[in-house]
Structure formats: C-alpha cells, structure tokens
Amino acid sequence: xxxILNKLIAVVGEDYASNRQEELFTYSKDxxxxxxxxxxxxxxxxxxxxxxxxxLLANEEKVPIVPLGGGMTLAxxxxxxxxxxxIDLKRLDKIIEVNPESRYMVVEAGISNGKVTAHLHNHYPxxxxxxxxxxxxxxxxxxxxxxxxxxxxxxxxxNSDMVNGMxxxxxxxxxxxxxxxxxxxxxYSMQPLPDLKFFSGxxxxxxxxxxxxxxxxxxxxxxxxxxxVVENEELVPEILYELTHLGMTExxxxxxxxxxxxxxxxxxxxxxxxxxxEEEIEFKRHMVFDxxxxxxxxSGTGGIGNLAGEWPRPQVSKxxxxxxxxxxxxxxxxxxxxxxxxxxxxxxxxxxxxxxxxTILGRVIGCSHAMMFSWSYAFNRADEETVKHARQxxxxxxxxxxxxxxxxxxxxxxxxxxMMDRMNKNTLELMGxxxxxxxxxGIMNPGNWEVNR
Amino acid sequence: MTLSEYKYNDIIHRCFRCGxxxxxxxxxxxxxxxxxxxxxxxxxxxxxxxxxxxxWVNGDIQWSEHLTKIIYSCTSCKNCVEKCxxxxxxxxxxxxxxxxxxxxxxxxxxxxxxxxxxxxxxYGNPYGISAKKRADWMEDLDIPAYNGHxxxxxxxxxxxxxxxxxKAARATARLLMSAGVxxxxxxxxxxxxxxxxxMLGEDGLLEYLAQKNIQKFSKxxxxxxxxxxxxxxxVFKNKYPDFGGQYQVYHYTQILAGLIKNxxxxxxxxxxxxxxxxxxxFLGRWNKEYDAPRKIIQSFKGMTFNEMARNxxxxxxxxxxxxxxxxxxxxxxxxxxxxxxxxxAVDTRADVLAVACPNCLMMLEDAAASEGSEIIVKDxxxxxxxx
Numbered sequence: 129x130x131x132i133l134n135k136l137i138a139v140v141g142e143d144y145a146s147n148r149q150e151e152l153f154t155y156s157k158d159x160x161x162x163x164x165x166x167x168x169x170x171x172x173x174x175x176x177x178x179x180x181x182x183x184l185l186a187n188e189e190k191v192p193i194v195p196l197g198g199g200m201t202l203a204x205x206x207x208x209x210x211x212x213x214x215i216d217l218k219r220l221d222k223i224i225e226v227n228p229e230s231r232y233m234v235v236e237a238g239i240s241n242g243k244v245t246a247h248l249h250n251h252y253p254x255x256x257x258x259x260x261x262x263x264x265x266x267x268x269x270x271x272x273x274x275x276x277x278x279x280x281x282x283x284x285x286x287n288s289d290m291v292n293g294m295x296x297x298x299x300x301x302x303x304x305x306x307x308x309x310x311x312x313x314x315x316y317s318m319q320p321l322p323d324l325k326f327f328s329g330x331x332x333x334x335x336x337x338x339x340x341x342x343x344x345x346x347x348x349x350x351x352x353x354x355x356x357v358v359e360n361e362e363l364v365p366e367i368l369y370e371l372t373h374l375g376m377t378e379x380x381x382x383x384x385x386x387x388x389x390x391x392x393x394x395x396x397x398x399x400x401x402x403x404x405x406e407e408e409i410e411f412k413r414h415m416v417f418d419x420x421x422x423x424x425x426x427s428g429t430g431g432i433g434n435l436a437g438e439w440p441r442p443q444v445s446k447x448x449x450x451x452x453x454x455x456x457x458x459x460x461x462x463x464x465x466x467x468x469x470x471x472x473x474x475x476x477x478x479x480x481x482x483x484x485x486x487t488i489l490g491r492v493i494g495c496s497h498a499m500m501f502s503w504s505y506a507f508n509r510a511d512e513e514t515v516k517h518a519r520q521x522x523x524x525x526x527x528x529x530x531x532x533x534x535x536x537x538x539x540x541x542x543x544x545x546x547m548m549d550r551m552n553k554n555t556l557e558l559m560g561x562x563x564x565x566x567x568x569x570g571i572m573n574p575g576n577w578e579v580n581r
Numbered sequence: 582m583t584l585s586e587y588k589y590n591d592i593i594h595r596c597f598r599c600g601x602x603x604x605x606x607x608x609x610x611x612x613x614x615x616x617x618x619x620x621x622x623x624x625x626x627x628x629x630x631x632x633x634x635x636x637w638v639n640g641d642i643q644w645s646e647h648l649t650k651i652i653y654s655c656t657s658c659k660n661c662v663e664k665c666x667x668x669x670x671x672x673x674x675x676x677x678x679x680x681x682x683x684x685x686x687x688x689x690x691x692x693x694x695x696x697x698x699x700x701x702x703x704y705g706n707p708y709g710i711s712a713k714k715r716a717d718w719m720e721d722l723d724i725p726a727y728n729g730h731x732x733x734x735x736x737x738x739x740x741x742x743x744x745x746x747x748k749a750a751r752a753t754a755r756l757l758m759s760a761g762v763x764x765x766x767x768x769x770x771x772x773x774x775x776x777x778x779x780m781l782g783e784d785g786l787l788e789y790l791a792q793k794n795i796q797k798f799s800k801x802x803x804x805x806x807x808x809x810x811x812x813x814x815x816v817f818k819n820k821y822p823d824f825g826g827q828y829q830v831y832h833y834t835q836i837l838a839g840l841i842k843n844x845x846x847x848x849x850x851x852x853x854x855x856x857x858x859x860x861x862x863f864l865g866r867w868n869k870e871y872d873a874p875r876k877i878i879q880s881f882k883g884m885t886f887n888e889m890a891r892n893x894x895x896x897x898x899x900x901x902x903x904x905x906x907x908x909x910x911x912x913x914x915x916x917x918x919x920x921x922x923x924x925x926a927v928d929t930r931a932d933v934l935a936v937a938c939p940n941c942l943m944m945l946e947d948a949a950a951s952e953g954s955e956i957i958v959k960d961x962x963x964x965x966x967x968x
Contacts, residue, residue, distance in 0.1 A: 143620055143914065148647050150633055154624040157632065159598055172621050198600065199623070218611065219621050242608035250607070250890075264608050265600025448597035449667055455597065510594040 132189055136171045136213070139181045144172040144219070155196070155214045159448075160457030161507065161519040162204030162540065165211075167194070172216040176236075176297060176338040179215065183336070184301040186213060186571050194573045195332040197238060197270020200262050202457045203540040205274065205331045209575025217269060220338060223247055228255060230316045231344040232292045237269025237337045244268065248347070256280075256347035258287055261491065269337040274538040275329035277500050279379045279400065280345055281493045282372065288328035292318050295339035296327050299567035307341065315341035326562055331538065333573045334566050348402035350409050355433030356397040356421055361469040363429060364395050364490075368465055370420040371399065372496040376412045378402050380492040384472060386485035387450050395472070396433055450485050453508025457518060458487075459525040460502045460537035465492065467532055468499065474532075475503040478524050482517040500537060544577055584638045586686075588679040592669050593635045598628035602661035602673070606895030613891065614661060615898040615918035616654040619911045624651055627661035627673060634680040644684075649691050652680050654910040656918075657780040658898035659866040681782025693908035698783050701790070705772035706738040707907050716768040718747040722754055727765030732757075732831075733803045734764045735817070737810040738773050739906075739939035745946055746939030749960035750809050753833045756962055757807070760845040762836070764807060770797065774808075776816035776863070780903035788824065791816075795826035805829045807836055811864035811938045812902075818868065832864055834873040834937050834961060841880045849965045852883030856964070857931035859889070859922060859945065860896040861938035874937045877961055887929040889922075897922050901944040919948035927956055934958045 136145035146152075147169050156164040168191070173179050186193045192212030199206055208214055220238035226247075227233070233255075235244060241257075242264025248255050260271050260278035271278075272294075276287045284290055293307030293315040304310070306327075307318040318341075326334050358364065364382050371380055379400040385391045399416060403409040417425065417432060424430030448456045463471060468490050479486035487504040503525045507518035526543040529536050530550060536543040548556055560579040566572075587593075603626055605613040612618035616625045623629040630651055636642045655677045662673050684690050685698075700709035718741050727733045734757065740750030757764055775790035798806075806828050808814040818830040840846040856878055864870045871893045878886055891897050900911040900918035911917050923945060926934040934949070934956050936942050946958040 144622070146622065149642050149645060150624045150647050150651055151622055153636055153642050154622070154629045154632060170622065200599075216622065221611070240611050242604055243610050246608040246610075250609075263599040263601055265603060265611055446666055448599070449595055449669075452592075452595060454595035508594070 132185070132191065133169060135185050136169055136182065139178050139185070140171055140173050144174070146170050155216070156207070158202065158204040158207050159200065159455070160202035160204060161455070161515050161522065162207055165204070165207040165209050167208040167214040168211050169213040170216060171213055172219050174219045176220070176295070176303065179297050179336055179338060180301050180303065182213065182215060183297055183299065187300060187569050190569055190571065192571050192574050195273075195336045197267035197273065198240065198262070198265045200266045200270065201274055201538055203538055205538060205540070205576055206573075209541070212571070215336065217336070218267060224339070225315070226252060227316070228252055231255065232315055232341050233257070233344055234293075234315045234339060234341045235268055237272070237340050238267050240265050240267055241271070244342070248344070254347050255344040257342050257344055258284065258290055260287060268340050268342065272328050272337055272340060273330065273332050277491060277493055281491055281500070282377060282380050282495075284343075284345065285494050290343040291328070292316055292341035292343055294327065294337055294341070296335040296337050298335050299569070299572040303338070309341065326566065331573065331576050333577045334563060335572070349404045350402065350406060351438075352401040352409050352413065353437040354399045354401065354413065354416065354435050355437070356399060356430055357433040358395050358397070358424065358430040359393065360429060361395055361472045363424065364397065364468045365465045367397060367421065367424060367430065368492055368496055371416065372492060374415055374420045375495070376401065376415055381489060382468065383489040385487040386479070387487075447487055447504050447506060450487070450506040451508045451514065453506065453510065453514060455509040455515070455518070456504050456506040457522055458502040458504040459522055459529065459543070460500055461529040461534040462493070462498050462537050463501050463529070463532065463534040465490070465496045465499045467534065468501065470532060471501045471503075474528050475525065478503070478521050478528070479505065482521045484518065484521060501534070541576065548579060584683050587638045587683055589672060589676045590638065592672060593631055593638070593676050595667065595669055596628050596631040597667075598632060600626070600628065601664045601666055602627040604664055605660070605891045605897065606663070606893070607891075609890055609895070612921065613895065613897055615656050615658055615900045615911055616651075618897070618918050618921060619654070619900070619914060619916050621916070625654060630655060631673070631676055634676065637680070638683070644687075644689055646691065649684055649689065650910055652677060652684065653691055653694055653781070653903070653908060654905070656862070656898050656900060656902035656905050656911070658862040658902050660898065663866055663894050678780060678782050682784055685782050691908065694781055694904065697904050697907050698778065698781065698786060701773050701778055702786055706742055707773070707777065707904070708738065708742045710742050712769055712772070715741045715771055716766070718742075718750045719754070720751065722751060724754055724758070725765045726768055727801055727803065729802055730765040731763035732805045732807045733798070733801070734766050735774065735806050735808045735813050736766060736771060737808065737813045737939065739943065740809040741771065743939065743943055745943050749939055749942055749962055752960060752962035752966055753809055756837060756846060756965055759847075760840045762840070767797070774813040774816050775820070776812040777904045779816060779820060787820070791821055791824040791826065795821060795824055798826065798828065803828065805831070807831050807833050809833055809939060811861040811868070812940060815863040815867050832870060832873065832937070834864070834877055835870065837962070838873040838876040841877060848880045848882060849967060850883055851881040851964065854933060855885040855887060855929070855931045856881070856933045856935050857887050857889050857926050857929040858892070858935045859899065859926070859941055860893055861936065861941050862896075862898050862902055864937060865896060866894055874935070874961055878935055881964065887931055889925045889929055891925065897925070899941045899944040901940045906940050906944055917948065919944040920952055923948045923952045923954055923956065927954055932957060933964065935961050935964060937961050
C-alpha cells in the first residue's frame with residue numbers, strides 16, 4: 129500500500145480513503161462530455177481539521193488536490209486534470225446554526241441543497257434559500273465555487289451574492305474566515321472588509337470552502353407558477369423588462385426546446401409568484417397578466433400557457449435522456465438580456481448542425497441586469513459519435529458566447545482559454561499573482577484556470 | 582472482458598448520475614441509499630454502482646473483490662427506483678441484480694454470498710442449519726401441520742432459525758390462534774421462499790425453490806398464504822406467478838389489521854408508551870403497503886405514535902435486504918444504515934421501535950445494542966404480549 133494512502137487512511141479512516149480502481153474510475157468521470165481524468169487517490173473527510181491535514185500532506189508530497197462537491201458542473205471542473213487526490217466534501221454536511229431573525233444559516237459546505245431545503249421546510253417554513261437550477265444533490269460549497277444562481281435570482285442575484293460569510297482552508301492549509309465572522313461578530317454579514325472575493329467563482333483553484341453563512345429569504349405561504357408563451361423570440365427581452373419593472377415575481381425563466389413538441393419554437397416564460405395571502409397572489413397575478421403583459425395578450429403576440437401551476441422542483445437531469453443516452457452538457461453564459469433572441473437562434477442552429485434537439489434557457493439575474501443563458505446538448509453515452517458532436521457543439525457555443533460579447537459561466541478548459549485570451553492582461557496578471565500567493569506549490573485543482581500558463 | 586449477455590446492455594448507460602436516487606421523498610438527506618449512507622463514496626451510490634457495472638460489462642475495468650462488494654452492498658431497497666426521475670427507473674434494482682447474476686455465472690462472488698447460496702441449496706436456509714430444526718421455533722405452541730386450513734402460515738428462514746426472529750414468529754402464531762384463524766404450517770417441510778436468492782442474482786436457485794414450493798403447495802391445496810416476512814410476501818406475490826404459483830398472499834400485518842377491525846383480536850394497552858415504526862422495504866416500497874402496520878399500532882390503547890423523519894416510501898432501509906443481514910457488507914460502522922435508523926428512532930423519543938419484518942428486527946436490535954440505546958425494538962406482533 130502506498131505511503132500516501134496510508135497517511136490518508138490515518139486521517140480519515142480506512143472506509144474513506146481509496147486508491148482502488150472502482151473509486152478512481154468513478155471519480156475520473158464527469159457527467160458531461162469531458163474525457164476521464166484519473167485521480168490517484170480519493171478521500172472523503174468528515175471535518176475541516178481532516179481537510180487541513182490532507183492539504184498539508186498534499187503540500188509535503190507535492191500532489192495535486194481537487195475539491196469536489198456534488199459533481200454537477202458537467203464541465204469537468206472537479207476532474208483531476210493533473211492527477212492527485214480528489215477530496216469529496218459531501219461528508220461535511222452539518223447544519224451549524226439557523227438564525228431566523230437575522231435570516232441566515234451557517235452550514236458546512238458539503239451539505240446538499242436538498243438537505244438545506246428540507247431542513248428549512250421542516251423547521252423554518254417561513255424561510256427559504258435560493259436553490260440552484262441543479263439536482264438537489266448539488267452542494268452549497270460547490271455552487272459558490274462556480275458562482276451559481278437559482279430560484280431567487282431575479283430579486284437577489286447570484287447565489288454568491290447571497291452569502292453572509294465563509295470559512296476557507298487555503299492551499300497552504302491555514303483556515304481563514306471572511307465577513308463578520310472573521311471579527312468574531314457572528315455570521316450576519318459579508319461586508320465590509322474582510323470581504324475578499326478570492327474564492328467564490330474560482331472553481332476550487334484557490335482554496336476549499338468549508339463553511340458558509342447563507343442568506344435566507346421570506347418563504348411565502350402560497351406559490352404559483354405561471355407560464356406566458358410567445359412565438360417571436362424578439363419579444364422576450366421586452367416581456368422580461370416589463371416583468372422586472374413590475375418587480376412582483378421571484379423567478380423569471382424563458383426557455384425553448386425541441387422536445388417536448390409543445391415547446392418547439394415557442395418561448396415559455398416561467399413566472400413564479402409568491403404571497404402569504406390568496407388575495408396577494410391574485411393581485412400579483414392580475415398585475416402580471418392584466419397590466420404588465422396585457423399589450424402582448426391584446427395584440428395576440430403572447431398568451432397565457434398555464435396559471436396557478438405548482439412550483440416544480442428542478443428536474444434538469446431529464447434533459448440527459450432526450451436521446452435515451454444518459455448524457456447532456458451545457459454552455460452557460462452570463463449575457464445581457466437583450467441578447468436572448470440571437471442566443472436562441474444561434475443555439476438552435478448549432479444544435480441542428482449536430483443533430484441534437486435544441487434546448488435553451490435564460491434565467492433573469494437581478495432586475496434584468498443580466499441573464500444566465502444555457503445551451504444544452506444531449507448525447508448518448510453509449511455512442512461516442514454523439515459525444516463528439518456534443519463536445520464540438522459546446523466548443524462552437526463557447527466561441528459564439530465570445531463573439532456575442534457574452535461571458536462564459538463556469539467554462540470548461542476550452543472556454544477558460546477563450547476567456548483568458550480575451551481578458552484584460554493586467555487582470556489576468558493579478559489573478560496569477562493571487563494564485564501564486566495563495567498556492568505556492570500549485571497543488572489546487574491544477575489544469576483549471578491556468579492563469580500562469 | 583465484455584459481457585455481451587448482460588441483460589440491460591441497452592439501457593444501463595442512461596443513468597446520468599444526477600443523484601436524485603440518494604434522497605428520501607422529502608429531500609431530508611443524501612443518505613437514503615443505504616450503501617451510500619454507509620460508505621459515502623460515489624462508487625457506493627446507486628448511480629456510481631451502475632456506472633461501475635457498465636464499465637465492467639464493457640471491459641473498461643476488471644473484476645475485483647471490491648467491485649463485488651460494491652455490487653452486493655445494494656440491498657434492493659428500491660429507494661432509487663422511488664426517486665429517479667427517469668422513465669427507466671423501474672429497472673434500476675434489476676440492473677444491479679442482473680450484474681449479480683453475471684458474477685454468479687463466472688463464479689466470482691464474495692464468500693459470504695457463496696455461503697448464503699450454498700446453504701440455501703443444501704439446507705433450504707442460509708444459516709446452514711439442519712431442516713430437522715426448522716420447526717423448533719414453535720417451542721410449546723401446538724400448531725397443526727397445514728392440512729386444508731384456510732391459510733398456510735409461512736414462517737420463513739429468519740423466523741424459523743434466528744432466535745430473535747423466532748419470538749416474532751411465535752407471537753404472530755399466538756395472535757392468529759387467539760383470533761381463531763384457521764391456519765397450519767409446513768414445519769420441517771418448509772424451505773426458503775427464494776426472495777433473497779433472487780435479489781442475490783441466483784435466478785436458477787430461485788426457480789428451483791419456487792418449483793419445489795409450488796409443488797408442495799399444490800399437493801397440499803394451499804390457496805391462501807400468510808407470511809411473517811415481507812420478503813416472503815414479495816416473492817410469493819410477485820415472482821411465483823412467473824412459475825405458475827398463483828396464491829392469495831397476505832403479510833401478517835394485513836391479516837391482523839383486519840382481525841382488529843372486525844373485533845376478533847384484543848388490542849394491547851400501551852398507555853404511557855411511545856411507539857415509532859420502521860417501514861420494511863419489501864412491504865413498503867416493493868408492495869406499497871404502508872397502512873396496515875400503522876392501523877394496528879394506532880389501534881393500541883393509550884399509545885403515542887410518532888413517525889420517524891424518513892417514513893413510508895421515504896424510509897431508510899435497515900441495510901439487511903438482498904441477503905445483507907447475512908453477508909453484512911454494510912455493517913461495522915456507526916454509519917451502518919441500521920445504526921442511523923436507530924438514531925432516527927431515538928430522535929422521535931419513542932420507547933419502542935416497532936417493525937414488521939424479521940430481517941429488520943434482527944438488524945435493528947443489533948444496531949440498538951451497538952448504539953447503546955435503550956430503545957426497545959419489537960415486532961408489532963410482540964407488542965400484543967407485554968413482558
């Protein structure tokens with residue numbers, strides 16, 4: 129048995145460290161199109177102290193470490209591109225504190241979004257967090273590491289804007305705190321200093337997020353999912369402008385897809401409304417459809433697709449089976465809402481070229497300040513040719529995002545290079561300096577965001 | 582090696598590994614897959630296991646003892662089937678069982694599984710105990726051999742041989758007798774029902790056992806069967822028809838609930854006692870029977886009943902299914918599913934953790950002892966007879 133494995137076992141116990149082919153195989157795979165990248169070890173620590181020991185060991189041995197949350201990025205961001213140790217963080221799943229009056233909760237970062245949702249539902253039904261548009265197994269820490277966004281993105285922005293504090297283990301093993309918790313004042317605010325932005329959105333290349341204070345929001349008693357449907361994609365930005373001006377909705381998503389047929393070439397704008405009283409819901413629905421959207425209804429350019437539907441829990445993985453093939457990957461981009469029509473058209477074109485049913489979706493972030501737009505490409509995991517097509521479509525879409533002056537969100541390595549090639553050189557240099565300062569041995573998720581290449 | 586005969590070659594690649602299968606119905610935690618709860622490595626999750634099976638079938642990874650442990654650590658609890666959002670979800674457990682079948686075909690199975698199957702073939706039970714002792718569970722009860730009675734009371738291997746499960750078998754028999762139910766048993770002629778053999782992938786042995794049992798039942802004219810174990814209930818009800826055995830099958834809780842409703846069974850006074858209930862997978866998720874055990878418990882005088890956080894179709898398996906009560910791939914840790922389940926039961930502040938399955942009874946009582954918990958694990962039938 130290797131000495132590194134023995135040392136890992138000494139830290140976490142025999143059941144939670146492995147270099148067997150089964151664990152290495154499993155963790156070599158991403159759910160998307162990325163080719164397998166084999167780690168040398170997999171370890172699943174339970175505490176931040178154990179993580180610190182693993183990080184110190186990795187520095188001693190000069191072995192790469194790759195933190196892994198739910199493993200849902202689809203972009204291979206937690207694959208060990210240069211081998212090393214995968215640190216599966218999902219055993220760090222405690223709920224440490226819920227402060228209902230100040231509307232925050234402190235959790236260990238490996239906790240799943242599903243567990244957070246269930247805990248709040250069962251114990252604090254008037255509170256909610258923003259659940260990302262991902263399966264519930266996605267972790268809180270993983271979502272922060274990619275700047276995720278979820279079902280309260282319209283009123284409150286990115287999930288990384290909904291954080292009151294963080295605890296992070298640096299690539300050199302020290303533990304730091306960010307926000308009010310760093311001065312011993314509790315976990316109620318991220319601002320002012322020490323509000324450092326070196327960890328959210330850095331894809332686990334600068335440190336391992338171990339604790340998070342999540343902002344909580346009012347969870348209204350009644351929820352309503354309505355659909356507004358238009359055929360002309362050019363109308364979507366205007367509709368979203370009207371709805372964000374109204375400011376009465378909790379989530380706004382426009383989507384279109386070749387499958388199922390009722391969505392083909394139509395744009396379904398999902399409008400989530402919430403209220404504590406039936407009258408409140410009724411009033412908001414009236415304001416949405418009879419006031420904000422009335423001109424589209426009266427002109428016959430838009431119609432109500434559904435009223436008072438249930439808020440569906442995201443089942444995004446269903447896209448993986450469009451080709452009965454168990455796979456899909458998407459390019460996500462942060463774009464101005466005005467680019468929606470062009471993004472839709474170009475996405476449908478790329479999909480058609482690769483014989484993939486098109487699936488696009490745009491979620492409003494903030495008051496139409498931006499949109500997370502995604503192009504999903506399904507593939508058949510058992511048919512390498514379809515995987516190649518999906519991979520090529522993804523690359524073409526990355527190029528498209530750059531050409532449209534968008535910003536690729538959680539890009540895979542190909543997209544990261546496009547982004548870095550376009551990036552302000554001084555900014556890139558600063559990122560490099562930060563990484564070198566934090567990670568002198570270059571052990572943190574190397575191969576991803578190689579700003580010093 | 583490529584296993585071209587693997588039955589699910591055409592769909593196993595469709596698992597996306599999205600992880601819905603780890604959750605219970607209310608999303609309470611990612612630990613509702615018992616083997617994932619125990620090991621917390623993706624390789625032991627439902628999706629990870631399917632990806633590994635596919636890799637093995639396609640020759641991308643080689644057979645290993647660890648691979649067989651991963652495959653056999655699946656308890657067939659069907660939580661994954663319940664939660665998977667995909668159209669092929671009904672086949673998730675079948676895909677694992679088919680992989681076990683392939684392992685048996687090449688003769689490379691873990692020793693405890695081999696022992697289980699050999700014992701069942703040679704002795705008619707996994708414990709390797711002589712069939713002559715099969716009726717010892719009765720002790721001083723005077724139960725007739727089945728001879729045209731209304732019901733055959735099929736006790737099963739656990740109730741026949743395990744000292745703890747024997748008590749439940751006796752309690753159930755006493756209740757049936759006290760209610761005047763016309764029933765008989767097979768005694769030393771009883772053999773394994775084959776449910777676990779099926780879940781371990783030994784379809785040939787299942788066929789052998791089913792045919793032997795069906796021959797016996799036909800000879801005796803059995804039409805109605807009461808089972809102590811939900812495992813027996815499942816295989817008689819859902820598998821035996823494939824071999825020509827059509828019976829009206831009841832789990833004993835279904836019979837007791839009816840007897841109570843009709844006033845034929847005196848309910849116990851459980852004043853001051855708080856009870857919680859653990860759903861057996863082969864009664865609940867496999868056969869959608871969640872109400873009968875609860876109706877019995879809720880009929881008890883003065884009882885307080887509190888559900889565990891994970892219940893009904895969201896219940897966490899005790900970890901004993903698919904032969905794991907014997908092979909014990911999920912034991913040896915405070916994260917063993919049975920121990921997690923005991924802690925959940927304790928969280929309800931219950932005095933008694935009621936079960937309706939001899940398998941769960943054995944697993945959870947052992948777990949309570951390991952936890953040092955004072956909670957009393959009892960089969961529902963035993964609660965009728967306060968000590």
